[in-house]
């Protein structure tokens with residue numbers, strides 16, 4: 091049986107599944123239920139200074155649905171905790187005392203003044219919490235007050251606040267990054283320069299989920315108006331994965347510990363984040379949609395997969411996919427594939443034909459009896475037919491072996507690697523040696 | 524004492540509450556959410572096979588996508604512009620042998636997209652609102668006679684009206700609708716749907732319906748041809764095949780008549796039915812007569828079919844409906860003669876020259892026997908003027924008969940299956956042909 095236990099920057103937890111700072115970790119009652127359900131740790135809902143903020147009293151969420159009202163993404167306009175600081179601190183202390191083996195990290199967001207951070211850090215340290223997470227991420231509400239994403243979007247501020255915090259506490263400091271920025275490497279480098287023990291990402295993506303066409307207002311609508319919120323859930327996972335990979339393969343931050351967040355719903359999602367270098371993962375939306383019990387599937391699924399692959403601990407496969415993330419220009423242009431349709435598996439829906447004929451390269455033929463075949467002379471191997479086919483593995487991409495002729499280009503496939511950097515069409519190509 | 528176990532033919536075998544439960548919607552409509560879930564299963568196939576399988580060629584993937592996208596009214600229009608009786612067809616089409624049989628998900632997983640129920644969802648949405656989404660073209664001043672207010676006649680009339688012609692529909696029966704009103708099983712068309720649909724269809728304007736007026740009795744085809752610019756015949760099949768049962772045909776009831784009576788009976792508790800019912804035949808009519816006998820409270824109901832079950836023209840879904848309703852299906856047996864308290868049957872087998880009796884017999888006890896072995900085109904007095912083909916009116920691909928200015932379609936015309944949807948397609952296409960001829 092694989093060992094799921096996790097040691098993330100010295101914070102130990104029985105498994106790598108933490109609940110992200112959000113409604114699931116808003117108060118003692120929820121967190122106790124989460125720990126009883128088996129979560130390895132929590133990042134407590136972000137604390138601020140008193141007087142505590144207030145939330146809207148109308149709807150907070152907007153949702154994007156897939157088939158059968160399956161939640162694909164949630165957008166929220168909730169702010170940080172709306173309960174007094176002392177109440178939160180007392181609860182954190184009690185829960186940590188009763189669940190000493192679980193990770194208790196406290197998320198913080200206070201104004202950009204050193205004294206604010208020093209004060210609150212002392213209070214948190216008092217609770218026995220294992221660490222803090224600096225929330226430089228929320229894209230709405232707090233950012234307009236000079237906190238959250240408005241700090242996270244300025245690398246200098248990130249570094250400055252991180253330095254204050256590192257100087258003020260012995261607890262490990264995690265910096266939570268906002269994805270609402272053009273190049274995630276800059277804030278990550280700034281956090282590292284400030285002395286952060288780790289970064290966590292992503293926070294929510296600025297968004298409007300939908301427009302109510304009767305009210306002519308964005309949803310969720312509060313008395314006829316709406317404001318942008320933060321988007322999360324399965325829809326944001328691709329964005330989060332890319333940002334994790336960007337930081338992992340940046341030489342400057344290659345050794346910076348990462349806590350992966352964004353759309354994690356099953357063990358497989360978690361494994362993918364860890365393969366791209368995350369030391370642990372945090373979950374919010376999946377728990378909000380399905381409840382705390384999902385962690386059972388995550389733990390068993392990850393453990394079974396690790397057993398199957400022969401990984402005995404999380405660190406065995408952490409980051410294994412990072413070296414395979416590269417830039418486009420280094421992709422092998424001599425790797426030639428063609429689509430292949432398994433006629434026995436084909437159910438003759440013709441979606442591959444419509445996709446290729448209307449929007450791609452007219453490389454699929456259709457007979458009167460609805461037999462669909464790939465025309466190798468036209469197929470550029472874009473993969474769209476594979477993507478739109480409703481039958482898994484009915485269409486696959488077959489690699490042409492060296493020596494075979496690509497009927498589209500008339501060229502013989504060569505065994506060597508050849509990429510854009512050396513391609514004759516590239517004006518800046520470096521001559522191959 | 525009345526009840527299930529009373530011998531003979533009697534009314535009120537089961538309670539009124541049980542009757543109304545039995546004759547409620549057999550396939551209740553989708554809720555909005557169920558419709559979305561079902562619609563999401565459609566793959567939006569290219570040149571979709573379901574479209575080809577539909578006799579009226581409804582653009583099925585398009586209407587399902589419109590439901591998905593929250594536009595059931597648009598979906599209904601997509602359906603109704605091909606098939607103005609799309610509401611009835613959604614209820615009565617044997618989809619398992621039409622569109623749903625062709626659905627690629629039937630091939631993939633034996634579970635087609637629920638096209639019929641989705642069609643009902645869309646058409647109910649507009650019909651419940653009372654919206655009629657079509658308008659008439661400028662009046663042409665032409666007038667067309669349509670004989671028969673069944674699906675063929677109604678579809679023809681509506682399409683002609685859309686093209687701006689005036690239409691008079693005459694029907695021998697008291698109510699319009701043809702077999703929609705007098706034949707289709709009750710539990711497929713609850714809440715007087717057939718009449719509601721006719722009323723909705725007439726909203727197009729330009730159509731007058733005259734009921735209780737019979738061609739051949741009240742007027743001749745010659746007179747009609749004289750008075751109208753064109754004539755469409757959609758008279759269905761009014762004759763029924765006889766069993767030729769030794770000494771007994773008067774003791775055998777006609778299943779179609781039984782169903783027509785049932786459809787017109789307001790108080791089903793007053794409708795008599797046998798304790799033990801035998802239905803002879805293997806088609807949709809046999810199944811409907813048998814199932815509805817059972818629903819009325821008959822204790823034992825048996826369908827007897829002379830060939831193997833796989834040869835029954837009732838689809839597998841209909842056969843299953845019969846057996847799950849408690850009807851027994853007995854195959855390879857043909858009636859010989861009426862005997863005291865029942866019918867004697869002889870077993871059959873397939874021989875080199877077709878079906879033959881084996882000589883072995885058995886007797887089924889029966890208080891009531893129905894025959895449902897097919898209907899025939901009877902025509903009317905002047906039928907000799909029209910050329911026939913295998914007993915039905917011969918028509919060309921556009922529905923033209925051998926007489927100029929006379930078109931025909933639906934069950935009375937040769938070609939196509941005897942189904943509501945086929946009648947609609949033929950009526951519609953004949954209307955297009957008439958329009959071309961009149962405006963040409």
Ligand SMILES: Cc1cc2nc3c(=O)[nH]c(=O)nc-3n(C[C@H](O)[C@H](O)[C@H](O)COP(=O)(O)OP(=O)(O)OC[C@H]3O[C@@H](n4cnc5c(N)ncnc54)[C@H](O)[C@@H]3O)c2cc1C
Nearest residue numbers: 671673674675695701702738758759933934941942943946
């Ligand atoms: C019991 C039964 C159940 C059926 N169930 C189904 C089913 O579930 N699904 C399905 O798709 N199909 C079913 N069918 C078949 C379907 O009902 C017919 O194919 C369809 O109704 C044919 O339409 P039509 O317009 O050609 O004829 P009809 O519906 O028969 O209409 C003909 C009309 O013409 C009138 N008429 C006849 N002669 C004259 C005359 N001389 N003058 C004036 N008017 C005249 C009649 O009164 C009648 O109203 C069923 C048939 C029966 C008998």
Ligand SMILES: Cc1cc2nc3c(=O)[nH]c(=O)nc-3n(C[C@H](O)[C@H](O)[C@H](O)COP(=O)(O)O)c2cc1C
Nearest residue numbers: 110111112136166225293322323352353373374375
């Ligand atoms: C309603 C809601 C409130 C949130 N509040 C906070 C917060 O107070 N502090 C914080 O750091 N992140 C907050 N988040 C962001 C989540 O912690 C997490 O980063 C994000 O939802 C992405 O993860 P997911 O896709 O698993 O939900 C909130 C998210 C939601 C949905």
Ligand code: SF4
Nearest residue numbers: 565566568573626627
């Ligand atoms: S065949 Fe089935 S999946 Fe394809 S378009 Fe028709 S209903 Fe949709």
